[in-house]
Amino acid sequence: MLEVKGLKKVYRSGSREVEALRDLTFTVDNGDLVCLVGPSGCGKTTLLRCISGLLEPTSGDVKVNGKAVAGPPPGMAVVFQEYGRSLFPWMSVRDNVELPLKQKKVSKPRRAELVEEALDAVGLTGTETAYPWQLSGGMQQRVAIARAVAYEPETLLMDEPFAAVDAQTRADLEDLVRKLWQRLKVTVLFVTHDIDEAVYLGRRVVMLSSSPTVVQDELVIDLPAERDQLHTRADPRFIELRTRVYEQIQLAKKAAAK
Amino acid sequence: MLEVKGLKKVYRSGSREVEALRDLTFTVDNGDLVCLVGPSGCGKTTLLRCISGLLEPTSGDVKVNGKAVAGPPPGMAVVFQEYGRSLFPWMSVRDNVELPLKQKKVSKPRRAELVEEALDAVGLTGTETAYPWQLSGGMQQRVAIARAVAYEPETLLMDEPFAAVDAQTRADLEDLVRKLWQRLKVTVLFVTHDIDEAVYLGRRVVMLSSSPTVVQDELVIDLPAERDQLHTRADPRFIELRTRVYEQIQLAKKAAAK
Amino acid sequence: MTVARRLLFAAALPVVLFVGWWVLSADSESFYSPPLSEILTAFGNTWTLAAIKAEVVPSLLRLFAGYLLASIAGVGLGLAIGLNRRLRATLEPVLEFFRAIPPPVLVPVIMLFAGIGDGMKVIVIVFGCVWPILLNTVEGVRAVDSVVLETARSYRVTGTARLTKVILPSAGPQIVTGLRQALSIAIILMVISEMFAASNGLGFTIVQFQRSFAIPEMWSGIILLGLLGFALSLLFRLAEKRVLRWYEGLREAQRRAG
Amino acid sequence: GTSSDSDSAGGDSGTGGVDKVKVGVIPIIDVAPIYLGQKQGFFSKRNIELTMEAGQGGAAIVPGVVSGQFQFGFSNFTSLMIAQTKSVPIKAVAAGVASTGVQGKDFGAVVVKGDSPIKTAAELAGKKISVNTLKNIGDTVTRESVRKAGGDPSKIEFVEMPFPNMPAALDGGQVDAAWVVEPQLTAIKAAGGREIASTFVDAAPNLTVAAYFASTELIAKDADLVTRFTEAINESLTYADANPDAVRAILADYTKIDEKGRAAVVLPKWPVEINKASVETLAKLGEQDGIFSGTPDLAKLLP
Amino acid sequence: MTSVRRGNPAWLGHPAFLGSAGLAGLLLLIELLPRLGVVDEQYLPPTSAILAALADEAGTGQFWISLKDTLVAWGWGLFIAVAAGVLAGILIGSVPVLRELTASTIEFLRPIPSVALIPLAVLLFGTEIGSTLLLVCYAAFWQVLVQVLYGVADVDPVAYETARSYRFSGWARIRYVLWPTALPYVFTGVRLAASVALILAITAELVIGSPGLGKDIAIAQASQAVPTMYALIVVTGVLGVLINLLARTGERRLLAWHQSVRGEVAV
């Protein structure tokens, strides 16, 4: 279980202070798929960096399975927003996926197996020897996801992973994430600012307010577990839910403007 | 009027040949707003570059108001997909918008007026002296649009102008484009691969097939002229139209796979 | 506090080195490495205002003349070569060859043609330091972003405006890199040209001191040369900061975005 | 091999063995005897294994000798005296090269272009003359020639230029006259140039121009080696003086003078004795012209 | 230059052809200038005479020894400079305090012209190869160091955080993230350093008289052997071109993944 309690983060650079997160509290159960939405610049990335131990919060706690986070916790994988920059361009696709496993001291045959499985899962069999920059954007994004999947994490954090991908590829990747989550039973925390995406993907949606950021609202998405791009998005219930999220966020914005 | 007739473009690099466009024919009436959708890599950018005279077609004609295009035609402005690279980082926002006007030999007072108006229209008053890289992505995109608007074009070509912008900014920019089009009465050709966007924005949608590319279908969007993000997108007619476009494109893909 | 800290950091190592030299050389008996105190005394006695006027000023004048000529020639030729593929292909091997000839080797040859006056020294400087400027300009011009070029073309920015408003600023950072490399080479060549045939100048004076076994004075000359190089590179940095303000800001912004 | 240097500098390392000796020389005609002597075995028979290290002028060689990189060096007397007035610890050990003493047939001279209006040394006053090194032997002796001819030496404008560039500079009118040595002297004369003054001859009869020298440290520590080296050099000098053809032949080994040039150049004299009187004259002239900062102590410099 | 029109055969526009044409033009010009009497043959001998002298030189043992001496000084100097520059650069670059402490000193030492050290080199090493080595190392070291510092500063924060989030050890972060990022810069540094090292090696030989091609040039000059002098100059030029070519090839091989190389291939 992932617990965030009273999280606050203030950036200090010189004399300037930015209060990115004011007071954040929420939990994610093991095996859940939670989408986090919020307006641009509200601190979603900041939150994720705190959870993954890359950034120290100013105050408040982050606990993973009851243990406080200090430094990247084991068993957690992060898919960064800028996939293009998070893949190492000097390594082949295979090496990119394999390197964290090496660091984890997984045996060689097991590594080969994991890499193959992961690449297969994201539909990239056959590109092992290519360099990341020889792939299209969507394929690169899938390499980053494959790397996280091969790592066999218990918790998977994804930070607006599809923001830079074209709509078509994005739809494919959304379906992929749901499939992987259902199959591998990992805990997923998915950050996005696309409301439709959050509603389409999540079992729960957590809405953040504008800066200074608090949790604005939470919503359980009671759509059927089997979803598909065309029909789910045309489902009246879907439209109802997305409208609700949209209104909440507009509300948050207005509150901030005052 | 913009006429594209039997347009064909084959890229040759070394011994490799790519047939980006096979046989494209369509027209855009003066004052119309046409959206062009098609799968990634189908040749949308190629088409736009042919129309704007930046690229010589292998065969076929492009005519603007009856005159064949050879080199960038006067009275046409292009908003490039990569706004970040199309603004000159060594010039302030004002200079970026003003430079094309200087080249057009517009008098100095008139230039100042046009620049101010255009920046005002995109909501950027007060950023004149900033450099492009001091602005957020959405603001940069608006500078590129302001540059095109200040140029007072008769025809405005926009190549996936919002692909790299976050969803919120994107919605704002979509509304801006419709507002400008309604006010300034320019002919707009808007390229996108986002089906929702095309349906939301356009008066007509032209669908391209996968490569080798032909015109797959055309659709008149009979939504009311007054549109807004929340209600138009929830409108059953909107969903019907987007489903139709979606199906057409799926069809095109399947045909290509065969 | 931060200013004081920065000053402390900047001064710490130089002070340590200076004190180290002073202490280690304090009772040096070696004829060729006299105590630092002696060198400093010699420095005061040797580099009077009159001596600076007689020896340093002519050197600097030659340096500036050569550097200026090299800059003009390098940038001009670089633009032509960078913009014309065929010219580039034709001249590349010849230029590579001349660049690879160590300039001191050519001093005697240039003397054959240009005599021994200031003209010879200036030509030597030009010949040696034109290469980094030329090659960097060529690379810079070649690397101008294709989107930038197409934007300029589509807005019909042509002729001189294209050169001065688009190509030169875009290649600016790289041209400045070349200019910076050229500056240190120019100083080296200033000294070398004066070592061969001169009747005044800093290089000449140092060699004279060495030949007449005036060792502390020779050391003082070397130190002066170092100070001069330092001062010139400082000046250059200031100028660069002004000219390339946009570029530094851009890089900064890109880095922050990570 | 720095270690081997210090061994040999230390002296008696070669218990009956061979001393490795490095000599810093300027690769010009003047040092032909040492190359010849090496070839003739004058050094090896005294248990000296000779290596020649080329340096560009005395200024590069003196530091080498003082710091022990070279055991011996070759330099003109003016340079040696400059070093001496600055208390550089060196001392001459053998004669190097001397003027022929014959007017018009020496290995160094002031020359002008064939069609130059300058006819006598006195007319050089107020003219531009090139020398290879300023404030060195070239301008001293040229001044003396002008002085003797009745001109005003203080009016001469000297410019520095490497010898190889002088023919072209003279031809191109960049200088009015040039103080040159062989092989450029012959080349200029062959191209129609005229000799105005035999400067070494004017300065002193049978002027000893240069010498071989060592550091006082080596002389004190390894007198035996110095003695053997001096003997070998002296034998070489005598041999060279007696066998001009052998000298012309050996030039092919360490210079790139072509065959015609080798046959035509005027060879200097290589007497064994250093002409003390001429060195004293040279010292006086240098002092007069302000080349030294003090009075050279010849007793300390000469062997 | 005559412009090649579309109708002409393709090879007329090929870079290799144009490049050879450029070189041939230069050779022809140098042949003609003295022959036509534009310049005196004594100052600039025709190409044929230079080539003949070059052939003569190549027949002598001395030439090859000198070439070897120059290359040895160049190679060792470059090697030492690169090793020291890379180590120092990574150390200084990855420790912020060190970087701040050394910044001013580096700024001061870097622009000191290496030739100013010629007298110092002579004092320390006489005319031995050591003098050349000292100058070569000094000049080449800064080129490498500065480039490595740029490279280390250029590490993508996202890549670095990726490595951290997957719990890479400190060494693994240097080995897998820092080093590959800095590598292109290292190569640029090495390439710059290689040419500077050659220039300094030959300058040192020329000015100080330590053994090598530079000294031979000085001797040829002193002996009035003009064609030989030019022949040797040509050799230094060719040497420089070869070294540059070698460095570029190595760079292209090892950095196939890098933007700059990708760009070159695409053009």
Ligand SMILES: Nc1ncnc2c1ncn2[C@@H]1O[C@H](COP(=O)(O)OP(=O)(O)OP(=O)(O)O)[C@@H](O)[C@H]1O
């Ligand atoms: N390193 C930093 N130093 C100072 N302020 C920062 C820093 N990083 C982020 N911020 C500020 O903190 C706030 C939250 O930033 P964050 O990147 O977490 O937003 P986000 O929700 O991820 O936005 P987006 O949707 O655009 O990615 C912003 O106001 C931002 O300007």
Ligand SMILES: Nc1ncnc2c1ncn2[C@@H]1O[C@H](COP(=O)(O)OP(=O)(O)OP(=O)(O)O)[C@@H](O)[C@H]1O
């Ligand atoms: N300069 C080029 N040389 C060779 N092939 C090219 C070139 N530019 C584009 N192509 C090819 O032409 C086809 C169409 O490219 P284009 O950029 O027009 O597609 P697009 O519809 O704009 O795609 P996207 O939606 O990804 O921007 C692609 O297959 C592409 O690989």
Ligand SMILES: [Mg+2]
């Ligand atoms: Mg973010």
Ligand SMILES: [Mg+2]
């Ligand atoms: Mg495109």
